[in-house]
Structure formats: C-alpha cells, structure tokens
Amino acid sequence: EVQVVESGGALIKPGGSLRLSCAASGISFSDVLMNWVRQAPGKGLEWVGRIESKTGGGTTDYAAAVKGRVTISRDDSENKLYLQMNSLKTEDTAVYYCTTHRYFQFWGQGTLLTVSS
Amino acid sequence: SYVLTQPPSVSVAPGKTATITCEGDNIRNEDVHWYRQKPGQAPVLVIYYDDDRPSGVPERFSGSTSGNTATLTISSVAAGDEADYYCQVWHSGDHPGNVFGSGTKVSVL
16 A cells, blocks of 8 residues: 655744655655645645656756745655755745655645744 | 646536536647545545546546647546546646646536
C-alpha cells in the first residue's frame, strides 16, 4: 500500500522560512518524480514545483509564483521529499500536498502552512 | 501562461451523465489528467493521459480530448460523485509547468 505523509506545517510570520517534509512508502521512491501542490483556503489547486528522479536527471521546476523563494530536494536514502520555503508571504498560506509521478497518482493528506503576523 | 478554463459548477440528477469540460489552447496536444476532491479530503486521480483510468476507478469515469476541449464524463451519477473536479496538464511553453483548471463543483440533485 502506498502511503504519503506530509509534515512540518506551522504558523509563520511574513518574511520567515519553513521546511516541509514528505515521507513516501510503498513505491520505488528513487525512481519516481515528486511534486508539491498547494491549496489556499477555499481555493483551487496550485502546482508549486517538482523534482525528477536521479535517473531522470534530478532536475527541478518551479511555478512562477514561488520561483526564487522555494527549493525542492529529495533524500532517496530516506524516501523523503522536502520543500524549503523562504521569504514567506501571506499568500503562501495553504495546505501543501506531496504527490507522486507526472500525473499526481498518489497524494498525502497535506500539511497546513499559515503565514500571518 | 497557459490557462485551463472549467465551468464553476455542473448539476446532474442521479443516474444521469455529468459532463465536465476543460478548455485550453490546443489541449488535444497535451496530456490531460483529472482529479476528484471531496470536502476536507486530498484530491484523487480519476483519469490520466486523457482517457486512462487508475486501478479502482469505476468504468463510469471516462475522458476524452478534441480540439481545444478536454472532457471528463461521469455516467450513472450517484450521490457519492458529488465533489470538485480539476483538470491538469504539463504545458511546455515559454514558462513550462503544471497547470490546473479552476475546478468544477459537481452537484447531484
């Protein structure tokens, strides 16, 4: 059974930083492209970024709204995905989901990041 | 940037067919994926690569693309199909990235 579990959400002041984590099991993690998707309260889904598998080049892509402020990384030895977010803005407030594959096959339940003074 | 347009809402009677559209420039040239999201839950993949169904998704769910429109069709709609539905593509343009439609709320009358 595939399990995806996000963690690290918190209440952060504007301008602050935070790292979200995602642990995945039941898949060959090192072979899988991974993504972060977010959903602001009452709003639709918004793609944040992705990281290719090492065999796929390990490259990263980011949405324009977060580019330059976020870094996605992975630790294949721990089957973990990370989202480092800096210079946080109130509009970054959202539930952040970790998803697998190019077509977002498996999702976690999300972790809530609130950016507020 | 690439934009995907969905109707905000679709209403359908039980047992009838719900049709949810997703419009995008030359979307027929993209790989379209669809997700269902019930209140308070994470999204679930229901269609990938235009018309493939993941394991466990009923045959009542089908997808198609033509011209500038992708379509998710849900036949024999039941109360449990009430949810928000999102289309998504990876667009390789000047600013490549994944794009979601704005979402369609399906209400079962």
